[in-house]
Amino acid sequence: MRYNCFRHLSMKDLIHKILNLTQMAGAEYADVRIVENKNESITVKNEIPEIVEMNENKGFGVRVLYQGSWGFAASCFPGLEGQIKIKLKETARKAIEIAKSSALVKKKRVKLADSKPIIDEYQTKIEKDPFKISLNQKLDLLIAASKEMRKNKKIKTGQSFFEARKENKIFANTEGSFIKQKIIKCGAGIEALAIDKNEVQTRSYPNSFRGQFKTAGYEVLESLNLKENSSRIAEEATALLLAPQCPAKKTSLILDSNQLALQIHESCGHPSELDRVLGMEAGFAGTSFLTLEKLGRFKYGSDLVNITADATIEDALGSFGYDDEGTPAQKFPIIKNGIFVNYLTSRETAEILNQKSNGTMRAQSWANIPLIRMTNINLEPCDWKLEDLIADTKEGIFMSTNKTWSIDDKRLNFQFGCEIAWEIKNGKIKRILKNPTYTGITPQFWQNCDAICNKKHWQVWGTPNCGKGEPSQLATVGHGASPARFRKIKIGVWKK
Numbered sequence: 335m336r337y338n339c340f341r342h343l344s345m346k347d348l349i350h351k352i353l354n355l356t357q358m359a360g361a362e363y364a365d366v367r368i369v370e371n372k373n374e375s376i377t378v379k380n381e382i383p384e385i386v387e388m389n390e391n392k393g394f395g396v397r398v399l400y401q402g403s404w405g406f407a408a409s410c411f412p413g414l415e416g417q418i419k420i421k422l423k424e425t426a427r428k429a430i431e432i433a434k435s436s437a438l439v440k441k442k443r444v445k446l447a448d449s450k451p452i453i454d455e456y457q458t459k460i461e462k463d464p465f466k467i468s469l470n471q472k473l474d475l476l477i478a479a480s481k482e483m484r485k486n487k488k489i490k491t492g493q494s495f496f497e498a499r500k501e502n503k504i505f506a507n508t509e510g511s512f513i514k515q516k517i518i519k520c521g522a523g524i525e526a527l528a529i530d531k532n533e534v535q536t537r538s539y540p541n542s543f544r545g546q547f548k549t550a551g552y553e554v555l556e557s558l559n560l561k562e563n564s565s566r567i568a569e570e571a572t573a574l575l576l577a578p579q580c581p582a583k584k585t586s587l588i589l590d591s592n593q594l595a596l597q598i599h600e601s602c603g604h605p606s607e608l609d610r611v612l613g614m615e616a617g618f619a620g621t622s623f624l625t626l627e628k629l630g631r632f633k634y635g636s637d638l639v640n641i642t643a644d645a646t647i648e649d650a651l652g653s654f655g656y657d658d659e660g661t662p663a664q665k666f667p668i669i670k671n672g673i674f675v676n677y678l679t680s681r682e683t684a685e686i687l688n689q690k691s692n693g694t695m696r697a698q699s700w701a702n703i704p705l706i707r708m709t710n711i712n713l714e715p716c717d718w719k720l721e722d723l724i725a726d727t728k729e730g731i732f733m734s735t736n737k738t739w740s741i742d743d744k745r746l747n748f749q750f751g752c753e754i755a756w757e758i759k760n761g762k763i764k765r766i767l768k769n770p771t772y773t774g775i776t777p778q779f780w781q782n783c784d785a786i787c788n789k790k791h792w793q794v795w796g797t798p799n800c801g802k803g804e805p806s807q808l809a810t811v812g813h814g815a816s817p818a819r820f821r822k823i824k825i826g827v828w829k830k
Contacts, residue, residue: 348419349506352426356398357508359430363399363446365507366426367658368392369700372465372500378476379493380484386469393700394422396429402443405433406703447684447691449661451510456655458518459648460551464498467552472496475555476522482564483526488572491527492564495544496520496555497798499810511660519651519810520554521547521798524564528571535574535768537753539567541592542736547796547810550649570754573766580755580770582826586730587772588723588819591787593752594713595795595813596736601776602634602641603711603811605745606668607694607802608677612686615705616743617804623744623776624674629687632674635780638716641669643678644814645693645709651796652710652812654696659704661693668711672781678706698807705803710794712814716786720817723785725761731825732756732763732817733770749773772825779820787816 349366356364370392377385395408407428412421476494483492499519506512523545525538540546540558548554589597605622609615624632634641645663647653654663659681668676678694679687683706695704724732738751755770756763794814801808 345504346512348422349504352396352422353506353508355423355426356396356430361398361400361430361433361508363508365397365505365659366394367697367700368394368504370502371699374465374498376472376476376496377493378473378480380491381477381480383473391699394425395697395700395703396426397703398426398429398433399444399446400430400433401437402445403433403436403440404444405429405431405436407432408701444682445685446681447689449509449659449681449691452656452660452662453512454655455514457516458549460518460553462552464518464520464552465500472555475560479524479560479564482561483524483568485565486568486572488528488530488575489526489568490529492568493525494523494560496522497544497547498552505656505658505660507660513656513660515655517549517654518551519547519549519798520551521545521796522555522558522560524560524567526564526568526571528568528575530575533575535571536737537567537571537574538735539563541795542753543799547651547798548649549651549653570766574754574768577766577768580731580767580826582828584822584824586727586758586819586821587823587825588727588730588732588758588817590732590734590817591791591793591815592795593733593736593750594815594818595797596739597750598641598711598713598813598815599708599797599800599811600739600741601745601748601779602668603708603813605776606677607706607708608679608683609706611677612683615803618802618806619743621743623746624677628674629677630673630675633672633781634669634674634777635672636783637672638786639669639672639780639783640667640714642667642712642714643692643694643709644712647710647794647812647814650710650794650812650814651798651810652708657693657695657704658697659691659695661691661695663709664693666692678708680704680706696809698809702807705807707802707809708800708811710812710814712794713786713816713818715789715792715816718785718787720787720791723787723817723819724758724763726785727758727819728760730758730819731767731770732758733772746776748776770825771827772823774823779823782820782822783818784821785819787818789816791816
């Protein structure tokens with residue numbers, strides 16, 4: 335018998351029994367997450383379906399706080415319905431045992447910020463369920479885009495991508511919360527690889543690393559018009575083969591919104607995660623330069639720079655109803671008029687600051703303990719039109735679409751490479767430049783921001799594979815941005 339944990343009438347009672355079991359064992363707090371995932375991934379290469387994958391998994395995680403120490407245990411659901419109750423109890427007992435062992439060696443007692451019990455349901459707004467669309471319909475769109483790119487004889491590889499994810503989740507805790515969520519995410523994109531002699535160049539649309547992702551349905555793929563943009567992307571890839579190298583100099587840099595999204599991610603989002611600041615997350619490119627004394631005082635960027643975290647944006651990839659501690663999705667400032675004003679927090683870390691959690695705790699799956707994760711971390715728009723900003727730039731460079739990146743553990747020193755750039759001279763776009771790169775130091779870079787484009791150019795870009803933690807977990811996050819200008823930036827490869 336196939337078991338659906340979200341339709342079983344006694345599941346709510348069973349969860350409460352598990353939570354009661356943890357309290358009877360002396361737990362100060364406990365929560366249960368039951369998660370059902372369904373994933374689909376398609377890759378078409380040179381008009382041939384190369385990857386067609388679909389998988390499902392179901393499981394649950396139990397988190398227990400005992401004498402100020404955490405314990406966590408998880409398990410997939412067994413095949414037989416009659417074993418569910420036994421498995422839940424076994425896992426809860428294991429979490430309690432781990433918490434009791436941890437309590438013997440704890441250095442500090444964990445305390446949780448206050449939180450109100452919530453009983454609610456949340457569901458992604460979609461137009462079309464991607465899992466109800468036939469595989470042939472999806473392949474037709476992807477093959478057509480790949481074929482269009484390959485009409486250009488310099489294109490050796492034309493790839494198109496589609497991904498869909500569905501997550502059903504129940505969260506409950508000993509404080510009385512019981513929350514159901516159903517979240518659907520989709521993404522798609524294309525990539526053209528051009529080769530001529532010893533030169534290789536790539537162009538992607540609408541973004542690199544498999545395209546654009548949203549918390550939405552199959553309509554994401556249909557709205558991107560992949561075939562209609564394939565010829566342009568192929569032409570740009572081939573033009574890069576003959577384009578001159580990006581020069582090495584200091585100049586004005588205008589970043590397209592898709593590249594600026596990753597800049598925000600690496601140099602603003604990650605350093606504002608409070609677990610990094612406190613040394614709780616230091617193994618996987620962890621820690622942060624944003625130490626506690628900087629809160630409310632540190633000049634992060636120019637007065638134009640306003641960075642917000644907003645998990646409530648409809649269809650953005652970092653949006654949800656409640657995080658994995660049952661805290662509601664929120665919008666709050668991180669940088670306000672250039673000043674650093676807020677961290678991303680959990681209930682545990684918020685208590686250290688005598689605050690309430692701002693709802694940024696999420697786990698990759700039922701098998702993982704939640705971590706502080708970015709939601710939608712956005713650079714708020716200003717007043718410029720892009721054409722006016724370019725016209726106002728006497729000499730500079732416009733870069734688009736990430737290709738490579740590198741940043742140190744504290745999130746200070748960075749280098750980014752883009753797929754393509756255009757030279758700006760006397761306020762006009764000129765020749766294409768290949769292999770463009772730029773470097774900087776985080777606060778200096780953002781302090782050199784002197785212009786940001788308006789809401790018309792603003793877009794939230796989805797990042798489906800943000801890595802953090804040991805063992806590593808992936809999270810889906812988003813970044814809203816419009817093109818922006820930065821003065822006196824080092825671009826190109828500098829020789830010693």
